[in-house]
Amino acid sequence: MARFLSLADACEEVVRDGDSVAFEGFTHLIPYAAGHEVIRQRRRDLGLIRMTPDILYDQMIGCGMAAKLTFSWGGNPGVGSAHRIREAVEQGWPRPIEIEEHSHAAMAAAYAAGAANLPFAVLRGYRGAELARVNPAIKSVTCPYTGEVLATVPSVRPDAAVIHAQKADREGNVLIEGIIGVQKEAVLAAKRSLVTVEEMVDDLRGATHANACIIPGWAITAVVEVPGGAFPSYAHGYYPRNNAFYIGWDAISRDRAAFAAWMEEHVMRKGPEAFAPHARAATANKAA
Amino acid sequence: MARFLSLADACEEVVRDGDSVAFEGFTHLIPYAAGHEVIRQRRRDLGLIRMTPDILYDQMIGCGMAAKLTFSWGGNPGVGSAHRIREAVEQGWPRPIEIEEHSHAAMAAAYAAGAANLPFAVLRGYRGAELARVNPAIKSVTCPYTGEVLATVPSVRPDAAVIHAQKADREGNVLIEGIIGVQKEAVLAAKRSLVTVEEMVDDLRGATHANACIIPGWAITAVVEVPGGAFPSYAHGYYPRNNAFYIGWDAISRDRAAFAAWMEEHVMRKGPEAFAPHARAATANKAA
């Protein structure tokens, strides 16, 4: 049953040194507030997993928290490189990082297989693609009916999954709406999970569509209300993606000193309450 | 792109003699009107596929239309046996029928694999279950990572899928709500598909939840408006399951002559318009 904790306690409980951790979010609902709390807790040797590592992983990797990155596309979407990730891969700074690289189709299938308690996923993929040569985790099986050879990838089964969602109710049930990505799969594939939400409501039952994407509270470790917690990403129905921030990150992240200064000011000296104004600003805009 | 046809034309187009056909619906939204039209067209040698064959397949098999039944649970839910199916299996009447029997988990995975254009599905299933002995389609693969042996089943890839849904719009996009079963998978796994709906609306876009279960018109062969077309099954939001009919079917179907008389009166001499009163009655009840 999900426990309601402070963000600091929830992060300590769910994300530990040396863990494999998926902070998921496919552009939408990226768990920035939780990620920043984990940065403040100075976790080490994390195996970060995410289909689309962008600014949040740029920040974590730039801070030297990750020993490994498992991913399928890493960059600043629509802007360019994730410069801190590049520097870690190209120059081993601030520390060397191991990478395990997949295609989106393979990562998505690997999360789904993890959620389904299968040890591997099968896909019609990687044909003619060189990743199959450089990533030893990509193997194959032969179809017992047709003889066809298909690609396999090991399931993603992280120690911890961290996501952001729109609503939770008093039983800890969580609602995700809009671009739902692989968040449900990440939570179900993980041993422990943390969900931050825009707001708490009494009861999700009957409050939404019968087939809405809901994760029951008993499948979640900890739930924390953090309004604005996905900023500068967005929360469908709450506030839009701050594309200007993503564009502005390019200059900040190109330079080690500028990056360090930004992290000190905006992450290390702040707490989860720093995210609330982003939610309030959006509400004010909506009302206006 | 989905074509809008009469029910008779749609059935002729989609379901042909000798086809493998899935009339799907997991208790909810069973396509009775379309099934009855196919019975009137006296299709032969069908390979019927459905997780939960109940009265509709009892009727088809009782009429001798099926050469094979692929299924995972066959009966009159909460009532007892599907007597026409039993008589076909036990006594070969009105014709012998081949059966391919699976578990629900395996059939569901096989539909999903079919929709995903994979030749087989993998599951942690059939352990210690004797179906694996009597059904040669159940095989296994070895996980390339852990060495674990897992069960496999061939994908379900029917020639045709027939389902009923709540709404379609002018582009032929279809909305399914409530207990959605494996209907989307059945349509996507099939070569041809027919969807009957309770009602036509202008545009589903924006008319429902962002993550509602919608099948785009370009993935469907034919769409037909048939109000009440799931009776005595039900359409969530339109009319309830007629449980009394299911209970009453037991007596009708126990007896060959009673069955034949019922089919003649209620199917052979009727058309799709016979279903409309069931939808209207429910609407009247709701308004009252």
Add this chain to the structure above:
Amino acid sequence: MSHYTSTEIMTVTAARLLSNADVCFVGIGAPSAACNLARLTHAPGITLIYESGTIATRPSVLPLSIGDGELCETALATVSVPEMFAYWLQGGRITVGFLGAAQIDAYANLNTTVVGPYDKPTTRLPGGGGAPEIATNCGEVFIILKQTKRGFVDKLDFVTSIGHGRGKGDRERLGVTTKGPTQVITDLAILRPDPETRELTVVSLHPGVTRQSVVENTGWALKFAPTLDETPAPTVEELEVLRALQARTRAAHGQA
């Protein structure tokens, strides 16, 4: 104490096994009655899941089918059937699978497939449905069925779903890590697998039931625990809630 039927004490006894913390995969019929009785009495927070995809449902009447509309209307969420079996059952999220059966043997293996040979059955039963994977992928399995010689057989005609195979270690040899059947509730008694042999053993007799009557309704040489409990009788409240539930159910399904 009220009068009650043998079916009522079976249902009440089964319901008492469940707790608020359980996530229960519910079969139609007797399991559904027991699970909803638990929810309406001592375990209001229990999570009931039906294989039609309805998660944490709270029907006011017992569904006739596994997919009655009310299961969806009162659910927290309804997912597709492939998701139900992949993420929730196979995913290991279910604490208790609650099954009925046509036949059970001394190791709680179940048959719901055929009477007679598979290829030439004398009675073709509906089949396993979710049972083969419920039996291996839930944390543990509770079984509820009436005790008769026809149902409690020395040798199953067909093993639809595994209980304890032919004894201790058989599940493990198949790579199954869950407990399997831990409780069998009948209209006469409570049976549990012996810790050493896994053979079903009577541990409790319902009030007024004799050893002899249980033996006579069992198709194998049934074992009894050294000390037998007497099953506590249904309470007035349990019976009232159960009877009201059954009455609502009959009315809703158009039965007298």
Add this chain to the structure above:
Amino acid sequence: MSHYTSTEIMTVTAARLLSNADVCFVGIGAPSAACNLARLTHAPGITLIYESGTIATRPSVLPLSIGDGELCETALATVSVPEMFAYWLQGGRITVGFLGAAQIDAYANLNTTVVGPYDKPTTRLPGGGGAPEIATNCGEVFIILKQTKRGFVDKLDFVTSIGHGRGKGDRERLGVTTKGPTQVITDLAILRPDPETRELTVVSLHPGVTRQSVVENTGWALKFAPTLDETPAPTVEELEVLRALQARTRAAHGQA
């Protein structure tokens, strides 16, 4: 005829390849501009799908990311990412995959992974994302990128996604049954695979572009078709719609 930039004719020419009947898997950037231009001009019924799960979306501005909120708000439906890749892309439901790339070779194989060795790259690019399976699971693939010596290379540093391998028959030998890249649109020309060899061949030069300038911007000995077409210039309407789209996009993303 209006004045236009080389990027504009590239986008307009790419857009013209699409029709109302297409179900198009859209990459971010130049592909997204071309696909939305098609939708806003001659192909209003085209189905645009982004890998974030948004099906049949109709954004009013070009998304900065693959998952901008407007993609979902204007979509017919939004599905999970595993479903998008399994049922829709791998399921064979996409007629055209529209890709960009950092590097392309003479057989339309693409690199978006690294410059330099994979284990010790001089430039780590974002990676393949959806490209490896878009390249093999869509009915055909259109590629759009600017023509430069750095991008049009004799040998890719890394084969992120296959085009025609090393020539005719290579896709088939891998068990791939789709057409692969059928059109490459650059700011200078239109290239298509030769029917016999599958080597990219210039079939059309944009107005004012010389053979020499195309050769100078290509890192291999580029082939030309025996008779070269001249790409029709953008129409006034195409340019107006594209420029309005770009202006709305800049305003929406907080750029000058």
